[in-house]
Amino acid sequence: MGMVVPVCGYSSNFQQVDLGYRDLNEMQAKAEQYNRSNPALWEERMRLITYTSLFRTDVQKRIGGFDEDFNPGAYDDDAISFRIRRMGYKLVLAADTYVHHFGS
Incomplete structure (x- = not known):
């Protein structure tokens, strides 16, 4: 794996889930229930939206980070x-x- 991204409440690319919370305390409680390691739910993708992404250190060093020719949110993910x-x-x-x- 070179990069991993979690699901969230606001995203494109089918990376969004609705936990149905009304405030931050409820969000914390629902996220705690939701966040259970299950490799069966890890899905390989062609591209990811990188709002919160984890990179392998060696991969991050080799690619040198995000391409600054793209504006944030404008195909830098691609x-x-x-x-x-x-x-x-x-x-x-x-x-x-x-x-x-x-x-955003």
């Missing part, structure tokens, strides 16, 4: 996904892990 896959690493959506993310 560019970094392509570069990681081109190096032979997998992109994984960890659908067993929820992180709060609200809009």
Whole structure:
């Protein structure tokens, strides 16, 4: 794996789940119930939206970070996904892990 991204409450690319909370305390409680390691819910992807992403250290060093020719939120996700896959690493959506993310 080169990069892993959790699901969240606000995303495109089918990376969004609705936990149905009304405030931060409820969000914390529901996220705690949701976040149970289950490798059966890890899905290899062609690209990932990188709002909260984890990179292998060696991969991060080799790719040199995000391409600054792209504005944040304007295909920088696609560019970094392509570069990681081109190096032979997998992109994984960890659908067993929820992180709060609200809009851009």
